Amino acid sequence: MKIAIDAMGGDYGPPVVVPAALSVLAEDPDVEILLVGQEEPIGRELSRCQAASHPRLQVCHAPEVVAMDEAPSQALRNKRHSSMRVGIDLVKSGTAQAVVSAGNTGALMAIGKVVLRTIPGIARPAIATTIPTRRGKTLMLDLGANVDCDAAHLFQFAIMGEVMSRLVLHVERPSIGLLNIGEEEIKGNEVVKGAGQLLRNSSLNYYGNVEGSDIYRGTTDVVVCDGFVGNVALKVSEGLAQMISAELKEAYAASWYGRLAALLSLPVLRRFRDRLDHRRYNGATLIGLNGIVIKSHGNADAFAFAQAIRVAASEVKHQLIANIAEEVQTLLSEQQESTA
Amino acid sequence: MKIAIDAMGGDYGPPVVVPAALSVLAEDPDVEILLVGQEEPIGRELSRCQAASHPRLQVCHAPEVVAMDEAPSQALRNKRHSSMRVGIDLVKSGTAQAVVSAGNTGALMAIGKVVLRTIPGIARPAIATTIPTRRGKTLMLDLGANVDCDAAHLFQFAIMGEVMSRLVLHVERPSIGLLNIGEEEIKGNEVVKGAGQLLRNSSLNYYGNVEGSDIYRGTTDVVVCDGFVGNVALKVSEGLAQMISAELKEAYAASWYGRLAALLSLPVLRRFRDRLDHRRYNGATLIGLNGIVIKSHGNADAFAFAQAIRVAASEVKHQLIANIAEEVQTLLSEQQESTA
Numbered sequence: 001m002k003i004a005i006d007a008m009g010g011d012y013g014p015p016v017v018v019p020a021a022l023s024v025l026a027e028d029p030d031v032e033i034l035l036v037g038q039e040e041p042i043g044r045e046l047s048r049c050q051a052a053s054h055p056r057l058q059v060c061h062a063p064e065v066v067a068m069d070e071a072p073s074q075a076l077r078n079k080r081h082s083s084m085r086v087g088i089d090l091v092k093s094g095t096a097q098a099v100v101s102a103g104n105t106g107a108l109m110a111i112g113k114v115v116l117r118t119i120p121g122i123a124r125p126a127i128a129t130t131i132p133t134r135r136g137k138t139l140m141l142d143l144g145a146n147v148d149c150d151a152a153h154l155f156q157f158a159i160m161g162e163v164m165s166r167l168v169l170h171v172e173r174p175s176i177g178l179l180n181i182g183e184e185e186i187k188g189n190e191v192v193k194g195a196g197q198l199l200r201n202s203s204l205n206y207y208g209n210v211e212g213s214d215i216y217r218g219t220t221d222v223v224v225c226d227g228f229v230g231n232v233a234l235k236v237s238e239g240l241a242q243m244i245s246a247e248l249k250e251a252y253a254a255s256w257y258g259r260l261a262a263l264l265s266l267p268v269l270r271r272f273r274d275r276l277d278h279r280r281y282n283g284a285t286l287i288g289l290n291g292i293v294i295k296s297h298g299n300a301d302a303f304a305f306a307q308a309i310r311v312a313a314s315e316v317k318h319q320l321i322a323n324i325a326e327e328v329q330t331l332l333s334e335q336q337e338s339t340a
Numbered sequence: 341m342k343i344a345i346d347a348m349g350g351d352y353g354p355p356v357v358v359p360a361a362l363s364v365l366a367e368d369p370d371v372e373i374l375l376v377g378q379e380e381p382i383g384r385e386l387s388r389c390q391a392a393s394h395p396r397l398q399v400c401h402a403p404e405v406v407a408m409d410e411a412p413s414q415a416l417r418n419k420r421h422s423s424m425r426v427g428i429d430l431v432k433s434g435t436a437q438a439v440v441s442a443g444n445t446g447a448l449m450a451i452g453k454v455v456l457r458t459i460p461g462i463a464r465p466a467i468a469t470t471i472p473t474r475r476g477k478t479l480m481l482d483l484g485a486n487v488d489c490d491a492a493h494l495f496q497f498a499i500m501g502e503v504m505s506r507l508v509l510h511v512e513r514p515s516i517g518l519l520n521i522g523e524e525e526i527k528g529n530e531v532v533k534g535a536g537q538l539l540r541n542s543s544l545n546y547y548g549n550v551e552g553s554d555i556y557r558g559t560t561d562v563v564v565c566d567g568f569v570g571n572v573a574l575k576v577s578e579g580l581a582q583m584i585s586a587e588l589k590e591a592y593a594a595s596w597y598g599r600l601a602a603l604l605s606l607p608v609l610r611r612f613r614d615r616l617d618h619r620r621y622n623g624a625t626l627i628g629l630n631g632i633v634i635k636s637h638g639n640a641d642a643f644a645f646a647q648a649i650r651v652a653a654s655e656v657k658h659q660l661i662a663n664i665a666e667e668v669q670t671l672l673s674e675q676q677e678s679t680a
Contacts, residue, residue, distance in 0.1 A: 134583050144521055147529045181484055181571040189487040189568060212575025216583040225572075228529060231521040232569050233576045235552025240577050243474050243556040244584055244616070251612035252605075261605040268598045272591035276584070 001030060001097045001316045003309060004090040007037035008065045008083040010102025011299045014045040017102070020305035022051050024313070031313055032056040034096055037083035038063060062086040066103050068298060072110035084108060088115045091291040098292035098312040100283075102300055108293065109145055109286055116291040119321060121328035124149075125288030126157050126227065127295070128164060130281055131237075135218030139165045139174075141287060142224075144231035151194030154178070154224055155202070156328070158195075160287045161222035162204055163327050167318035168311075169221070177210030177220030179229060191226070201338055202331055241276070283308030285315065287324075292316060341370060341437045341656045343649060344430040347377035348405045348423040350442025351639045354385040357442070360645035362391050364653070371653055372396040374436055377423035378403060402426040406443050408638060412450035424448060428455045431631040438632035438652040440623075442640055448633065449485055449626055456631040459661060461668035464489075465628030466497050466567065467635070468504060470621055471577075475558030479505045479514075481627065482564075484571035491534030494518070494564055495542070496668070498535075500627045501562035502544055503667050507658035508651075509561070517550030517560030519569060531566070541678055542671055581616070623648030625655065627664075632656060 007017045014037070021033045035042050039061045046052045046059075064082040066075045079085055084103050090096040092115050101108050109125065118125055126142035141157050142149070149157075158176050165174035178196055180188040188196075188209065199206040207220045212233060215223055225233070252262035262269075274280075278297075282304035286293040292315045296308035315321075347357045354377070361373045375382050379401045386392045386399075404422040406415045419425055424447060427439040432455050441448050449465065458465055466482035481497050482489070489497075498516050505514035518536055520528040528536075528549065539546040547560045552573060555563055565573070592602035602609075614620075618637075622644035626633040632655045636648035 132583075134586065147521065179572060181487065181568055182575070212572040212577075213579035213582070215576060216579035228521055229569055229572050232519060232552040232565075233572055235522070236555060236573045236576050237552075237580050239553035239556035240580055241584070242553070243472075244581070246474065247615055248612055251608050251615070254608075254611070258608045261601070261608050265592075265601040265605050268591050268594075268601050271594070272588055275587055275591070 001313065002032045002034060002095065003312050003316070004034045004036055004060070004087040004096035004099040005309065006083045006087045006099065006101035006103055007035045007042050008062075008103070010296060010305075011068070013037070014041045016300065016302050016305050018042065018045040018049055018051070019302040020309060021057065022049055022054070023302065023306045024309045025054060025056055028313060030317075032058075034058050034060050034090060036060045036062050036087045036090070038065070060086060060090070066107045068104050070104060070107060072104070072106035075104065075107035076110045076114060085111055085115075088112055088291070088293065091293070092116055097316040098294065100294045100296060100308050100312050102296035102298050102305060102308070105144070105295055108295055112286055112289045112291070112293045116289045116293070118288050119290050119325050119328060121325070121332055122156050122160070122288040124153055124156070125286050126160065127284050128161060128287045129284040130169065131215070132276055132281060133216050133218030137169060138215060138218055138221060138223055139169060140215065140223045140225070140230060140234075142227040142230050143234050143284065144227045145286070146227040149191060149226040151191055151198055154191065154195035154226065155198040156288070158199055158204060158222065158224045159328055159331055160324050161224060163324045164285065164287060164320060165221045167320060167323055168314050171221045173205050174221035175205050175207040176222045176224060177207045177214060179215075179223055179225035179233075180209035180211065182211045195224070198335070201335070203334060204331070279304035280307060283311035285311065290321065292320060341653065342372045342374060342435065343652050343656070344374045344376055344400070344427040344436035344439040345649065346423045346427045346439065346441035346443055347375045347382050348402075348443070350636060350645075351408070353377070354381045356640065356642050356645050358382065358385040358389055358391075359642040360649060361397065362389055362394070363642065363646045364649045365394060365396055368653060370657075372398075374398050374400050374430060376400045376402050376427045376430070378405070400426060400430070406447045408444050410444060410447060412444070412446035415444065415447035416450050416454060425451055425455075428452055428631070428633065431633070432456055437656040438634065440634045440636060440648050440652050442636035442638050442645060442648070445484070445635055448635055452626055452629045452631070452633045456629045456633070458628050459630050459665050459668060461665070461672055462496050462500070462628040464493055464496070465626050466500065467624050468501060468627045469624040470509065471555070472616055472621060473556050473558030477509060478555060478558055478561060478563055479509060480555065480563045480565070480570060480574075482567040482570050483574050483624065484567045485626070486567040489531060489566040491531055491538055494531065494535035494566065495538040496628070498539055498544060498562065498564045499668055499671055500664050501564060503664045504625065504627060504660065505561045507660055507663055508654050511561045513545050514561035515545050515547040516562045516564060517547045517554060519555075519563055519565035519573075520549035520551065522551045535564070538675070541675070543674060544671070619644035620647060623651035625651065630661065632660060
């Protein structure tokens with residue numbers, strides 16, 4: 001398989017992207033990589049890594065770069081020769097089977113929608129990612145692509161999440177939870193209630209409503225929500241994890257005794273950190289586009305970026321797009337039969 | 341001041357409520373307490389604590405109890421002699437200046453709305469609480485009372501949050517953030533955009549949009565959101581904190597070396613835990629009701645419940661209701677002038 005990589009995206013560009021690409025090439029002989037971007041800085045980095053003539057690595061020149069703070073509409077109109085656009089074009093033409101970028105999320109989604117369109121039956125793409133939980137991993141979507149969703153959108157997210165959990169995370173019959181709130185009288189808004197109805201009437205393994213606290217408990221394999229709520233949930237988690245980590249450091253640093261205890265605790269704290277290391281969960285899927293597009297965190301290092309490439313490779317290997325397309329057709333015709 | 345306490349609410353009832361009440365009475369000579377509920381179990385607990393004849397403590401008999409899982413409409417119609425209802429009635433009649441309950445949130449809000457009504461100018465009450473942040477404390481609302489809000493509701497939440505932060509948390513000119521998502525193209529839904537407009541045109545110290553990660557960073561003194569998003573944010577935090585704490589324990593318990601390191605780290609880990617102890621933040625205000633109603637966590641212990649009573653006492657002392665009523669009138673007339 002060929003994976004196109006936007007070598008210019010993110011906070012670091014080639015110095016992170018090139019070593020990440022090389023490490024995936026070294027571990028997976030099925031992968032070929034197209035590095036898309038400005039030849040000069042990419043070439044410099046390849047030389048530095050002594051990989052200027054890797055047999056499964058090509059450079060595809062693209063002179064322009066989409067800025068991290070550029071308006072997506074702007075990027076879409078004016079940056080037809082950007083590394084991001086050329087990478088997506090390579091997927092559209094079939095030259096590559098997936099594209100990975102650490103660039104501007106809004107631009108990536110906007111260009112993806114225009115160039116690749118959506119999978120038939122899917123109205124809107126979503127952003128999906130796996131997160132660590134007490135019981136393993138949970139797939140969550142949407143994490144910010146859609147601020148206003150209706151019940152049918154959430155139902156489509158559930159279908160895509162089910163396929164992705166089954167194929168990529170190897171869960172046999174993934175359970176699906178609808179993110180909601182717990183108060184009795186006010187159980188969710190109309191959209192969530194409508195989506196619950198659609199899910200209950202489908203052949204999906206619908207668990208029911210889950211609350212915010214269920215996400216990290218791993219209550220269900222898939223958690224579905226609109227992009228506003230999902231984005232807040234993800235960023236609240238980021239903020240809280242940062243605070244806890246900072247407070248823990250300060251507590252250890254507050255006395256000589258604490259500093260000694262920290263020193264002795266180092267192996268334990270490392271083990272703890274590794275388990276929850278967000279870099280191990282890098283690589284969100286822009287799911288619903290008619291082509292595999294993976295978004296890496298903008299400030300990913302080479303370890304994290306390689307993880308995003310692995311997500312792309314796994315989705316290609318398991319033919320995610322074709323499987324989603326098939327499942328969408330099955331479930332939508334099932335729906336029509338039940339209402340007929 | 342007199343504070344009514346629903347002695348039957350929550351997971352434990354009198355065995356938690358009575359010791360909590362006694363500890364607040366001991367530390368604050370201005371507080372008198374009315375324990376509302378079934379005389380028999382309350383009396384038993386008072387005897388056990390050797391406080392049957394405390395000069396600032398009275399028992400007010402109420403035979404019925406609202407169950408934790410009872411439908412609010414049910415509780416409202418059928419439980420006119422419940423400890424919760426009688427406690428709220430005591431505030432309505434002016435006998436008490438505040439009521440504290442660890443009971444069913446939905447029922448507390450429903451009864452509060454019917455008996456006390458809302459402050460003039462406030463369409464809907466919200467649930468507000470303080471949360472620990474890197475820079476101290478932030479006041480957040482709504483945490484679950486309203487799943488569908490319009491821009492005017494969010495604006496009213498901002499007004500109430502501002503007054504509460506100023507009076508109860510002693511922040512001089514509280515900054516107000518509107519919880520939103522970060523993507524450029526899709527900055528929030530229409531409701532949030534509309535609320536931003538109202539806030540920008542007001543004399544409040546409006547900071548602008550904040551993201552989920554800003555909450556724990558303490559970017560603003562007040563964070564405003566609808567009850568769906570707020571509830572998810574709060575419960576996601578609960579779930580993540582539980583997971584981190586469990587993972588940390590497991591990392592320490594995984595080897596004899598880890599267990600030794602844990603033993604040596606105990607004083608440090610205690611200090612860390614105390615700083616973020618959720619019991620210290622117990623006591624959410626049902627803000628916007630025309631009377632002070634404080635909700636304690638259902639599984640609060642005596643330490644946590646006492647904290648909820650202190651929140652009530654502080655709001656009475658600072659005349660929260662009168663001050664909100666005044667500020668609402670000022671800001672609404674300001675709004676009318678600017679549109680006139």
